[in-house]
Amino acid sequence: ETGVTQTPRHLVMGMTNKKSLKCEQHLGHNAMYWYKQSAKKPLELMFVYSLEERVENNSVPSRFSPECPNSSHLFLHLHTLQPEDSALYLCASSQDLTGQGAYEQYFGPGTRLTVT
Amino acid sequence: ILNVEQSPQSLHVQEGDSTNFTCSFPSSNFYALHWYRWETAKSPEALFVMTLNGDEKKKGRISATLNTKEGYSYLYIKGSQPEDSATYLCAPSAGTASKLTFGTGTRLQVTL
Numbered sequence: 001e002t003g004v005t006q007t008p009r010h011l012v013m014g015m016t017n018k019k020s021l022k023c024e025q026h027l028g029h030n031a032m033y034w035y036k037q038s039a040k041k042p043l044e045l046m047f048v049y050s051l052e053e054r055v056e057n058n059s060v061p062s063r064f065s066p067e068c069p070n071s072s073h074l075f076l077h078l079h080t081l082q083p084e085d086s087a088l089y090l091c092a093s094s095q096d097l098t099g100q101g102a103y104e105q106y107f108g109p110g111t112r113l114t115v116t
Numbered sequence: 117i118l119n120v121e122q123s124p125q126s127l128h129v130q131e132g133d134s135t136n137f138t139c140s141f142p143s144s145n146f147y148a149l150h151w152y153r154w155e156t157a158k159s160p161e162a163l164f165v166m167t168l169n170g171d172e173k174k175k176g177r178i179s180a181t182l183n184t185k186e187g188y189s190y191l192y193i194k195g196s197q198p199e200d201s202a203t204y205l206c207a208p209s210a211g212t213a214s215k216l217t218f219g220t221g222t223r224l225q226v227t228l
Binding site: 002004031033041042043044045048050055056058090092094096100101102103104105106107108109110 | 120147148150158159160161162165167205207209210214215216217218219220221
């Protein structure tokens with residue numbers, strides 16, 4: 001257990017569905033992240049929240065909408081996804097006091113998303 | 117977007133062998149270099165975070181070095197064990213909002 005939980009672990013959704021991924025960290029960290037792992041591609045950063053403010057949006061399509069209601073919770077709202085969005089979505093957290101990426105990140109187990 | 121290269125892509129060694137992998141990254145605007153181990157069906161786990169040129173870090177049989185001037189880091193595993201089988205990822209930070217850029221990883225398989 002890393003102290004970062006994600007639900008659901010698996011999700012199958014149609015292209016017209018709306019669903020949300022949830023992440024919760026129990027580590028008292030001040031930064032949270034969404035990553036995407038597609039087949040045969042590197043782990044790709046999607047969003048960064050620091051102190052509940054979005055500080056990075058890595059050119060992600062608007063059909064992915066993040067929400068960070070407090071420092072312990074992070075959501076990724078999904079709507080009108082495409083089959084190519086099928087991937088493993090990982091959440092991570094860190095205690096990053098400098099905003100320079102010098103602190104290790106703790107990852108959740110991921111949500112395996114399939115878009116049909 | 118940083119260009120991060122890891123080599124080799126995959127590696128198959130016998131138990132007891134020592135091995136090493138390479139991570140190459142742009143040396144400009146560097147802040148930190150992360151190494152993670154990602155075992156199948158588990159979450160990526162942090163091994164090291166290094167920030168200074170010449171840094172060397174060690175955790176048990178695993179160690180890492182950093183050269184920020186030429187933009188590379190080595191990860192060493194001494195006396196590989198089957199439980200070391202995993203994908204090893206490196207990720208430099210260019211200092212923008214804790215943004216890590218991951219390489220594609222080196223997949224290590226250790227057999228008896």
